[in-house]
Amino acid sequence: MLQLFFAVAFSAVPLTLYVPPIRSLNLFIETVEQFLRQTTVYTVRAFPRFRLAFSRLFASVIRVPR
Template sequence: MLQVFFAVAFSAVPLTLYIPPVRSLNLFVDTVEEAVRQTGSYAVRAYPRIHRAFQRLFTLLLRRLRA
């Protein structure tokens, strides 16, 4: 059991090299939040249009399949 513990522990050590420091994550989170904030107003306006377009498309498709 001890060998398994050490094998798992030492195999996980290289993975810590891929985890960025917290200060880099803060910049990434700020960038993602800004992108979401900028696209949020567009998505709210575009969603009803997209919904109506798909609704019309599926209605047309169902009418063709029934006929």
């Protein structure tokens, strides 16, 4: 059991190199939040247009006689 514990522990150590330090995460999270704030403006305006376009497309597909 002790050998299994050490095998798992030493195999997980390299994974810690992929996790950035907390001080780097703050800048990353701030950048993601700014990106989401900027894209929501476009998404809110574009969503009704896409919805209208798809409803017209599906309505014309349904109305085609077979």
